[in-house]
Amino acid sequence: MALFYEVDIPQDKPVVYAIQKLYGIGPSEAFHFCNELGIGRDITVAHLPKDEWQNLIQAIEKHAVFEIHRRRQVRNSIENLIQIKCHQAEKHISSK
Numbered sequence: 001m002a003l004f005y006e007v008d009i010p011q012d013k014p015v016v017y018a019i020q021k022l023y024g025i026g027p028s029e030a031f032h033f034c035n036e037l038g039i040g041r042d043i044t045v046a047h048l049p050k051d052e053w054q055n056l057i058q059a060i061e062k063h064a065v066f067e068i069h070r071r072r073q074v075r076n077s078i079e080n081l082i083q084i085k086c087h088q089a090e091k092h093i094s095s096k
Contacts, residue, residue: 011046
């Protein structure tokens with residue numbers, strides 16, 4: 001398995017589906033990154049050359065908000081809802 005931000009990326013899956021394991025990278029972002037770098041839909045992580053893998057990592061780090069940053073955004077949004085006493089925050093208040 002390839003590690004990327006402490007997330008195991010499966011070697012046997014196509015790249016476009018494997019990078020979706022990162023929190024915050026959905027199907028549209030994954031397809032965008034793969035199309036931008038010319039990575040086909042059928043290329044698995046194991047068959048991806050090392051330099052293309054590095055290019056993919058750099059593109060994701062440069063353009064995407066994922067993992068730690070995305071989780072922080074979600075947490076801040078929930079805290080905002082709680083602070084303004086929005087009805088959407090009720091389930092989060094009871095879970096604390």
